[in-house]
Amino acid sequence: xxxxxxxxxxxxxxxxxxxxxxxxxxxxxxxxxxxxxxxxxxxxxxxxxxxxxxxxxxxxxxxxxxxxxxxxxxxxxxxxxxxxxxxxxxxxxxxxxxxxxxxxxxxxxxxxxxxxxxxxxxxxxxxxxxxxxxxxxxxxxxxxxxxxxxxxxxxxxxxxxxxxxxxxxxxxxxxxxxxxxxxxxxxxxxxxxxxxxxxxxxxxxxxxxxxxxxxxxxxxxxxxxxxxxxxxxxxxxxxxxxxxxxxxxxxxxxxxxxxx
Numbered sequence: 001x002x003x004x005x006x007x008x009x010x011x012x013x014x015x016x017x018x019x020x021x022x023x024x025x026x027x028x029x030x031x032x033x034x035x036x037x038x039x040x041x042x043x044x045x046x047x048x049x050x051x052x053x054x055x056x057x058x059x060x061x062x063x064x065x066x067x068x069x070x071x072x073x074x075x076x077x078x079x080x081x082x083x084x085x086x087x088x089x090x091x092x093x094x095x096x097x098x099x100x101x102x103x104x105x106x107x108x109x110x111x112x113x114x115x116x117x118x119x120x121x122x123x124x125x126x127x128x129x130x131x132x133x134x135x136x137x138x139x140x141x142x143x144x145x146x147x148x149x150x151x152x153x154x155x156x157x158x159x160x161x162x163x164x165x166x167x168x169x170x171x172x173x174x175x176x177x178x179x180x181x182x183x184x185x186x187x188x189x190x191x192x193x194x195x196x197x198x199x200x201x202x203x204x205x206x207x208x209x210x211x212x213x214x215x216x217x218x219x220x221x222x223x224x225x226x227x228x229x230x231x232x233x234x235x236x237x238x239x240x241x242x243x244x245x246x247x248x249x250x251x252x253x254x255x256x257x258x259x260x
Contacts, residue, residue: 010104011106011107011111011114013107013111014108014110014112015110015114015118016111018085018111018116021085021115022115022119028081029122029123031077031081032078032120032123033074033127033130035077036070036071036073036077037130039073040066040127040130043062043193044063061135061136063136064138065220066192067128067131067136068192068216068217068219069187069192070131070192071128071152072155072187072192072212072215072216073184073192074120074123075124075156076183076187078116078119078159079120079162079183080163080176080179080180080183081116082113082163082164082167083163083164083170083179083180084167084176084180086112086163086164086168087166087168090167090168091171091172095168095254109250109251109254112160112164113157113164116156116160116163121149121152121153121156124149124152138223139223139224140223140224144223144225145223148223151215151218151219151236152219157239157243158238158239158241158242158243158246159183161243161245161246162179162246162249165249165250166178166179168253168254169249186210186212187216189203189206189210190207190210191213191216191220192216196208196213211238214231214234215235215238217235218231218232218235
């Protein structure tokens with residue numbers, strides 16, 4: 001068999017390992033769904049009356065405005081668990097053992113990323129189901145839903161590769177906390193819950209230009225039928241750029257670990 005065939009086979013094996021861990025310890029899926037669902041209940045049921053006036057001045061439903069941001073946050077929670085899982089493999093010596101085996105080295109990391117992608121898409125589907133039960137309604141057609149799913153998948157790949165790199169670089173599982181903090185809190189300073197135009201000064205500038213805002217605006221446009229403008233190109237560029245950074249960084253950390 002060719003090198004590519006060996007790599008694909010080994011990646012499939014590592015993916016199976018990742019999914020088996022998810023089945024045996026389903027807390028990853030539960031947290032990735034439960035926390036965003038609770039945020040959806042909080043912002044729609046508690047803050048929706050106050051925030052909805054500024055977010056949907058034309059009389060639209062606030063839940064339609066906020067669901068794209070909550071979807072993005074579910075991707076962030078999934079990436080946080082990936083960073084912890086990779087760090088656990090690293091610190092417990094499992095990755096060191098894999099290095100001594102006759103397997104493709106890239107498959108060790110690819111398995112984690114592919115497993116994270118599957119878990120994230122499953123969490124996103126379940127979250128959309130919760131949102132529909134709470135009154136979310138989308139005017140999107142099949143093409144728009146597929147485009148939205150593709151963007152969520154692309155974001156998941158970007159954050160998962162960054163999570164793998166952080167998990168390899170951190171000395172302990174506590175060392176991944178900074179990454180978790182960023183991907184879980186940064187959406188709050190974006191267009192997830194209120195338009196960036198309602199913010200003040202430097203906060204408005206930061207929220208308007210940070211990566212998550214363009215991604216949320218694109219998802220919102222796809223799901224609600226509003227104009228996307230140039231947000232789609234910016235969102236795709238951010239996702240591809242972050243994926244490349246995470247991939248290169250993860251590869252460097254993996255090679256550095258092999259030389260220790």
